[in-house]
Structure formats: C-alpha cells, structure tokens
Amino acid sequence: MFEKLKTSLLANNARFKEIHHPSEGNSEKVAAVRGTEVGQGAKAMLCRAKEDENLLVLAVLPGDRKLDFKKLAQAIPCKKITLAPPEVATEKTGCVIGAIPPFSFSSDIRLIVDPDLLARYEEIAFNAGRLDTSIVLNTQDYVRIAQPSLYYICVTE
Template identity: 85%
Template structure:
C-alpha cells in the first residue's frame, strides 16, 4: 500500500513528504512522533450500513475529533452506520486498523471527508498503509487527487 500511495502521489505531482517512525496507530501518539498536531491527522474509519453491510464508507476526520454516526448515515444516506469489523477493514482496504490511508482504492468504498480536516491546516498527515510510516500531504493536493464527498461528520462539541 505504501508504494502504491507514493506512486499515485508522485504521478499526480502532489506535494508530500514521508516520515518513518516507530509503529503507532493512536492519533495523539503518532502526531507526537510525526511532529504534527493531532487535528492534522486524517483519521480513517471504515464503516458499513447496518441494513446492508455491502455499503462501505471510508470516513475521514481530524484526529482530534469523534465520528458522528448519525451525521454519516445522513450523508450516505442510510438508516444506521456502524464501524466495520477489524477483519473486514483489513480485507477491504489491505491495511490494519490505524494504518488505513485516507484514499479509497475500491469502487465499492465511498470516501467521505469532514471539511474541518481540510479547513484547519495546509497539510494533512496519515499512516501510509503501515503503522511505521506516515505521509504529510498538501491538503489541496489531497482533495484534487482523492475527490471525496465533503460532509460534516464530526460530533459537535
């Protein structure tokens, strides 16, 4: 996955850098080792519709926020959303939980990004398919390449 990401970003002339660090999947701890803020982290959560587990959504939100499942269900739209089981997430994304990048490489996984992630920082950071390697990517390049659906999906504080 890491090589696939790097090749895609390079081919699309994205402004990015890679950071190698000790394995870490926790948003707060990985931000520290990256030297970034927690909110810059693009937290990727694979979810599915409760009524049809074949409806898969990769929800991307700032690392310092929580996912509002009701808002995500309204964005899809569907009745109820749940987190995909870890084994399903690994099977569908090719990555373990915590290492899933904020890109969908499957036509069967819809990409929904909270615009708050992109509004706060010029760069986003994420584990690049591995727990020991991160990419810090220009936010404009991320949107241009990933073409996500943008919806408010975070819990309101």
C-alpha cells in the same frame, strides 16, 4: 498499499513528505513523532451500513475529533451505520486498523471527508498503509487526488 499510495502521489505531482517512525497506537503519540498537531491527522475509519453490508464508507476526520455515526448515516443516506469489523476493514483496504490512509482505491468504498480537516491545516498527516510510515500531504493536493465527498460528520461539542 504503501507503494500504491506513493505511486499515486508521485504520478499526480503531490507535495508530500514520507516519515518513518516507530509504530504508535494513538493519535497524540504519532502526531508528536510526525511533528504535527493531532488535528492534522486524517483519521480514516471504514464503516458499513447496518441494512446493507456491501455499502462501505471510508469516513475521514481530524484526529482530535470523534465520528458522529448519525451524521454519517444521513450523508450516505442509510438508516444506521457502524464501524466495519477489523477483519472486514483489513480485507477491503489491505491495511490493519490504524494504518488505513484517507484514500479509497476501490469503487466499492465511498470516501467521505469532514470539511473541518481540510479547512484547518495546509497539510494533513496519515499512516500510509503501514503503522510505521506516515505521509504529510498538502491539503489541496489531497482533495485534487482523492476527490472526496464533503460532509460534516464529526460530533459537535
């Protein structure tokens, strides 16, 4: 996944930097290692519809926010949506949980991004298919390359 992602970014003339770091298990620690804010982290969560296990969605939101499953279900639309089990996420994305980048390289996985992630920062940061490597990517380049659907999917506080 890392090589596929990097090849895509280079082929599309994306403005990005690659950061190698120790594997970290939470958003705060990895943001500190990257030198970014927690909210810049593009948290990618593979979800699937309860009524159709083949309906997969990669929900991407700021690292300091929580996913509102009801809003995500309305965006699809479907009745109910949950996180995909870890083994399904690994099988479908080629990445372990926590390393999934905010890109869908599969026509079977719909990509939905919360607009707040894109509005808050000029760059987003994410694990690049590996827990020990991150990419900090220009936000405009991300939207141009990933072409996500945009819906407000975060819990409002």
